[in-house]
Amino acid sequence: MPGRSFPFPKSLYAVEDALRFFLFDNRDAKVLDFFSGSGTTAHAVMRLNKQDGGQRQCISVTNNEASAGEQAKLREDGLRPGDPEWEQWGICDYITKPRIKAAITGQTPEGQPIKGDYKFTDEFLMADGFAENAEFFTLTYETPVAVSHNRAFERIAPLLWMRAGSAGSRIEKLPEGGWAVADCYGLLTDLDQAALFAEAIHGKDSIRIAYIVTDDERRFQSVVRQLPDTVEPVRLYESYLTNFRFATGR
Numbered sequence: 001m002p003g004r005s006f007p008f009p010k011s012l013y014a015v016e017d018a019l020r021f022f023l024f025d026n027r028d029a030k031v032l033d034f035f036s037g038s039g040t041t042a043h044a045v046m047r048l049n050k051q052d053g054g055q056r057q058c059i060s061v062t063n064n065e066a067s068a069g070e071q072a073k074l075r076e077d078g079l080r081p082g083d084p085e086w087e088q089w090g091i092c093d094y095i096t097k098p099r100i101k102a103a104i105t106g107q108t109p110e111g112q113p114i115k116g117d118y119k120f121t122d123e124f125l126m127a128d129g130f131a132e133n134a135e136f137f138t139l140t141y142e143t144p145v146a147v148s149h150n151r152a153f154e155r156i157a158p159l160l161w162m163r164a165g166s167a168g169s170r171i172e173k174l175p176e177g178g179w180a181v182a183d184c185y186g187l188l189t190d191l192d193q194a195a196l197f198a199e200a201i202h203g204k205d206s207i208r209i210a211y212i213v214t215d216d217e218r219r220f221q222s223v224v225r226q227l228p229d230t231v232e233p234v235r236l237y238e239s240y241l242t243n244f245r246f247a248t249g250r
């Protein structure tokens, strides 16, 4: 990471070599790294894409842990995890996000071109960056009551987008008219609007998923019958809680 020290980074090139074994022939692969730390895997995926014009995606998940030495210092200063002054030194905020942004843009966080070349398989200026996109999301904990009253839809919105392939536009707010269609998925919240919704879906070949919000299996099936076979119907319960309860195990 230009300008920021990070102990024990993995070799970008070793990770790239390991991924190439599995992904050489799969240019649309999705790589999931649950303990991604400084983001070396995502960086290596971008290099592979550049080498063969691939469109592989990488989902990197990490906590925002500060290093042990840093934690001791922060505690001495009377800070605790969760304090903004503590969190700013966490790996995700301090290293991973700036590193991925710097790799793509070819610029340091201060806006200077990164000095140096990539090595081995393909050598080019780090300042060239990559023709890639990245989005950063923060996992939050929502109160069940907010979710059940649909007040937390904006927090859930990225999950629907990711489930549909993390591509194209996103439905960020509950649609006022009872339905909305993005580039790769649609969302129906008012089943009385099913006919209009189905018509919009039929008009768009890029749609992969239709999310249908209802507690009623029969009404769900009647909407499904109106949709093209190429679209995967996914039922979201009215409270959304049932869909997103997997994390709590309850």
Ligand SMILES: C[S@@+](CC[C@H](N)C(=O)[O-])C[C@H]1O[C@@H](n2cnc3c(N)ncnc32)[C@H](O)[C@@H]1O
Residues within 6 Å of the ligand: 009, 010, 034, 035, 036, 037, 038, 039, 040, 041, 061, 062, 063, 064, 065, 091
């Ligand atoms: C061995 S490091 C990964 C190193 C990474 N390959 C790299 O090059 O930076 C594992 C990372 O997982 C993170 N981590 C630990 N517990 C976690 C958890 N429960 N959920 C998500 N990430 C976690 C740690 O902060 C650490 O940065």
